[in-house]
Amino acid sequence: MECLLCGSSDLTFLEEIKKKDLLILYKKLTGEDFSYLINDDLKYYLCNNCKLKFYFPVVSGDEKFYNCLQKFDWYYLSDKYEFDYAKKFIKKEDYVLEIGAGRGLFAKKISTNKYIGLDTSKKAQELASKEGIKIENETIEEHAKQKSDFYDVVCCFQVLEHVPNPKSFLAASIKVLKKDGLLIISVPSEDSFLKYATNNILNMPPHHVTRWSNITLEYLSTIFNLDIVEICHEYVSEIHKKWYISTLIQSLLLTPKLLDLTIKRKLISKFSLFLSNILIGRFKKEFFPNGHTVIGVFKKK
Structure with a gap:
């Protein structure tokens, strides 16, 4: 297997995505079943040459x-x-x-x-x-x-x-x-x-x-x-500020993952969103990064 951009075979495996979990979340968002597009679980890689991150198989x-x-x-x-x-x-x-x-x-x-x-x-x-x-x-x-x-x-x-x-x-x-x-x-x-x-x-x-x-x-x-x-x-745009704060809180309480459908994640996600609604007015512009x-x-x- 090679990097999709530079062709290097010097790759690091980062994480696996379960097809079942991915399809559940897409169905929740859209109401549609996209199982015809995804045949297998997906792997997430980093190219150590150009630093591109990509999913494989390509879907x-x-x-x-x-x-x-x-x-x-x-x-x-x-x-x-x-x-x-x-x-x-x-x-x-x-x-x-x-x-x-x-x-x-x-x-x-x-x-x-x-x-x-x-x-x-x-x-x-x-x-x-x-x-x-x-x-x-x-x-x-x-x-x-x-x-x-x-x-x-x-x-x-x-x-x-x-x-x-x-x-x-x-x-x-x-x-x-x-x-x-x-x-x-x-x-x-x-x-x-x-x-x-x-x-x-x-x-x-x-x-x-x-x-x-x-x-x-x-x-x-x-x-x-x-x-x-x-x-x-x-800078973090207005429509993304609550998302940024919520992500920050979640990353302090749980290890970030691509997908996580556990009860613990759901509870922490709701808690972080609740806190983000309270904290957003206290964040000055300078506090928001890229x-x-x-x-x-x-x-x-």
């Missing part, structure tokens, strides 16, 4: 899975820190490609009319079309066959962690960039409280395949011969 969601999640209002937020951060790198005359564009919410944030989005969801394409936003139903690998060295900026927000083959995805993303073009990537940060969040199934298959730290993002410059422009973290998202900006040489 990713299909259109039914993502259509189910799109029913939730919180799944596609129109106001994201990374949207405002990324738009400062985009000029009006730039050709911009967004991979995994959803219904094109980022397109509304930028001034260029030379925007194209990619998304494999036909439902997302339909929603974007109603807003006059152009979304094409194809993968970045397919798109790269026609658009080599074409775009000034390529963006992917909260997409890379879903991809079963990140190396192929990134190579194609860079292929469509012009020389000196910018690649802007946002992912959930493994250098944040998310690393310690238990039963956070949306950071597991079939939703997320990989987990990314600063070290791993920086390693992209070595693999793909890129210049690092910036690596930026958001938030959910990290953004990497890279320049093609």
Whole structure:
């Protein structure tokens, strides 16, 4: 077995996820049975070379899975820190490609009319079309066959962690960039409280395949011969503050695990959530560390 990103076989086994437990929590969240996507228990690994963390066997969601999640209002937020951060790198005359564009919410944030989005969801394409936003139903690998060295900026927000083959995805993303073009990537940060969040199934298959730290993002410059422009973290956002405090309390009382359906965990989880509601007003902004998202900006040489 090899790392999904750098191909190294120097791996450390971290933890096992029971298929049964994972399916129970997805059913609780969505009301749907996704057993057809997950055949076996999953193992969680760290690559000792590039520090990518990933799940194996590789399991990713299909259109039914993502259509189910799109029913939730919180799944596609129109106001994201990374949207405002990324738009400062985009000029009006730039050709911009967004991979995994959803219904094109980022397109509304930028001034260029030379925007194209990619998304494999036909439902997302339909929603974007109603807003006059152009979304094409194809993968970045397919798109790269026609658009080599074409775009000034390529963006992917909260997409890379879903991809079963990140190396192929990134190579194609860079292929469509012009020389000196910018690649802007946002992912959930493994250098944040998310690393310690238990039963956070949306950071597991079939939703997320990989987990990314600063070290791993920086390693992209070595693999793909890129210049690092910036690596930026958001602070813990308002919608995540109670979750952060609750996770902090839980990690003090119990050892963090990926999944834990024990009665003890359930009781501690309820207790920590109760305390977070009391303590949130006492936490000053300075007390909150890195938030959910990290953004990497890279320049093609």
